[in-house]
Amino acid sequence: MILIFAEHQKGQFKKAAFEAVTYGYKVAQATGSSCAALVLGSASDAGTLGKYGASKVFQVEDAALENFDSQVYAAVIAAAMQQTGAKLLVLPHSSTGKSLLGRLAARLNAASVAGVNALPVVDNGFRVKRPVFSGKAIAEYELKSDIKIISLTGNALQPQVTGQDAPVEALSVTVPASRVKVKSVERAEGIVPLPEAELVVSAGRGMKGPENWGIIEELANVIGATTACSRPVADADWRPHHEHVGQTGIAIRPNLYIAIGISGAIQHLAGVNSSKTIVVINKDKEAPFFKAADYGVEGDLFEVVPRLTEAFRKFKGGNG
Amino acid sequence: MKLLVCISKTPDTTTKIALTGDKSALDANGVQYIMNPYDEWYALVRALEITEKSGGTVTLINVGKADNDAIIRKGLAIGANDAVRVDIEPQSSLSVAKQIAEHAKTGNYDIIFLGKETIDYNGSEVGAMVAEYLDLPFISYASKLELDGNTATISRDIEGGVEVVEVATPFVISAAKGLAEQRIPNMRGIMTSKTKPIAVVSPVAFDDLAVTVSYELPKEKSAVKMVDPNDMDELVRLLHEEAKAI
Numbered sequence: 001m002i003l004i005f006a007e008h009q010k011g012q013f014k015k016a017a018f019e020a021v022t023y024g025y026k027v028a029q030a031t032g033s034s035c036a037a038l039v040l041g042s043a044s045d046a047g048t049l050g051k052y053g054a055s056k057v058f059q060v061e062d063a064a065l066e067n068f069d070s071q072v073y074a075a076v077i078a079a080a081m082q083q084t085g086a087k088l089l090v091l092p093h094s095s096t097g098k099s100l101l102g103r104l105a106a107r108l109n110a111a112s113v114a115g116v117n118a119l120p121v122v123d124n125g126f127r128v129k130r131p132v133f134s135g136k137a138i139a140e141y142e143l144k145s146d147i148k149i150i151s152l153t154g155n156a157l158q159p160q161v162t163g164q165d166a167p168v169e170a171l172s173v174t175v176p177a178s179r180v181k182v183k184s185v186e187r188a189e190g191i192v193p194l195p196e197a198e199l200v201v202s203a204g205r206g207m208k209g210p211e212n213w214g215i216i217e218e219l220a221n222v223i224g225a226t227t228a229c230s231r232p233v234a235d236a237d238w239r240p241h242h243e244h245v246g247q248t249g250i251a252i253r254p255n256l257y258i259a260i261g262i263s264g265a266i267q268h269l270a271g272v273n274s275s276k277t278i279v280v281i282n283k284d285k286e287a288p289f290f291k292a293a294d295y296g297v298e299g300d301l302f303e304v305v306p307r308l309t310e311a312f313r314k315f316k317g318g319n320g
Numbered sequence: 321m322k323l324l325v326c327i328s329k330t331p332d333t334t335t336k337i338a339l340t341g342d343k344s345a346l347d348a349n350g351v352q353y354i355m356n357p358y359d360e361w362y363a364l365v366r367a368l369e370i371t372e373k374s375g376g377t378v379t380l381i382n383v384g385k386a387d388n389d390a391i392i393r394k395g396l397a398i399g400a401n402d403a404v405r406v407d408i409e410p411q412s413s414l415s416v417a418k419q420i421a422e423h424a425k426t427g428n429y430d431i432i433f434l435g436k437e438t439i440d441y442n443g444s445e446v447g448a449m450v451a452e453y454l455d456l457p458f459i460s461y462a463s464k465l466e467l468d469g470n471t472a473t474i475s476r477d478i479e480g481g482v483e484v485v486e487v488a489t490p491f492v493i494s495a496a497k498g499l500a501e502q503r504i505p506n507m508r509g510i511m512t513s514k515t516k517p518i519a520v521v522s523p524v525a526f527d528d529l530a531v532t533v534s535y536e537l538p539k540e541k542s543a544v545k546m547v548d549p550n551d552m553d554e555l556v557r558l559l560h561e562e563a564k565a566i
Contacts, residue, residue: 070458095478099460102448111529114443136337138536145529179457180487187481248497256565277565299549311552
């Protein structure tokens with residue numbers, strides 16, 4: 001059996017959870033296995049994971065699971081793996097998933113690969129690929145152990161509805177006490193977090209100052225994108241640290257990345273070059289980012305961005 | 321406090337990646353190797369700040385052959401007291417973690433530091449593995465760490481925000497940007513580093529479970545298509561019809 005760790009936030013499943021279930025469903029089909037989801041903590045509509053291909057949803061509810069502690073979660077997931085006899089575990093490649101992957105690999109003596117972005121090759125053993133060297137190469141691994149663990153990058157595949165809600169079965173697992181006390185959690189409300197965003201509008205030093213960000217936010221609003229920024233902008237406190245994408249910030253792979261007034265230093269590219277489509281708006285035609293772009297606009301961003309916002313607004317209006 | 325900092329050797333960010341003829345490995349010719357920046361700039365420096373303020377020692381650990389001594393010396397020059405090198409070419413994350421844990425389990429370390437990821441494989445796996453082998457709490461993506469006696473208050477980066485946790489030593493922590501500021505080794509540090517001890521220890525046996533089969537280079541990106549800055553309707557059309565991005 002293939003077990004999918006379905007991450008949620010206060011009962012709301014993340015898109016990554018549906019993607020991971022779809023992934024597990026496809027692997028199950030290719031290997032003649034079945035795919036089940038595992039939900040830790042309370043989530044009212046856990047059965048909905050069945051729509052994406054989970055034939056069953058296992059759930060462990062315990063007050064101690066309301067806050068995330070990798071040690072506690074790993075113990076519970078390992079117990080669930082044992083009870084269900086699952087041989088492959090799929091985690092999201094999120095801060096939570098990444099903290100769990102290594103723990104579970106050590107605990108279960110399992111081969112693990114982090115940041116997988118495509119389906120495995122299963123005709124002779126079990127092989128998966130992932131980008132390495134900040135996307136400058138792709139490595140293929142063979143997983144030779146009985147139990148295998150992978151984490152799946154966001155937007156690697158689209159969730160697909162394949163069936164109906166699945167039955168939810170409570171698992172009885174002893175939840176160990178946590179040695180980590182969560183004191184506070186602060187999240188920007190109402191926005192899609194960057195690692196999960198399909199559309200990202202990002203701006204850099206070319207903006208000249210934080211007071212000019214209105215045009216960026218307006219563009220992002222019109223297309224429903226998440227805003228991001230380059231490192232100098234975060235370092236100067238023009239924008240919050242959690243918006244910083246690039247090598248030292250967050251690595252993202254949205255469907256569309258619009259880079260505005262960002263020159264495209266190699267450290268920035270390392271965090272964004274897996275984006276499916278890249279648009280670069282810059283007044284300097286020598287900006288290195290143009291070489292990594294699909295579409296380029298050479299011009300003054302203070303003129304081009306409002307024009308682009310208008311064009312999107314017109315497009316949205318014409319397409320309902 | 322007795323602190324352990326795990327350091328890793330990685331190709332420099334600007335390295336042009338080329339593969340060996342049989343595509344089984346990275347072509348090391350002309351590759352400039354550095355200490356993984358997250359290990360050096362954030363994990364090591366925060367560990368040093370703690371011992372400078374409250375006393376104690378900082379030990380480095382690296383898994384690798386003798387050619388790694390250059391980066392270990394750099395860590396000693398920045399201020400670490402001593403170092404351990406486990407004498408084996410690093411293979412999978414799990415094997416590296418196993419070697420570190422074997423040393424750490426008898427070391428009585430209060431805190432084990434490492435960077436949030438290495439900039440070559442970006443897996444973020446080793447810290448969690450070491451913590452699991454040692455049955456310790458693991459706080460990942462830490463951007464702030466304050467100590468009050470044996471109690472640490474740590475801010476960690478999560479998707480779209482920050483979580484603040486409290487944990488007692490011993491624990492494992494992975495460092496993100498913000499935990500400390502990069503330090504450049506000074507001349508005195510470089511001179512004293514030459515006499516600081518690097519203990520070379522033998523590895524424990526470990527069978528690798530995940531094996532690299534081959535590498536490939538990504539497809540070349542096609543040339544950028546320039547769009548007239550006065551015609552953003554055309555850009556929207558291309559994004560919709562050609563790229564299917566919206």
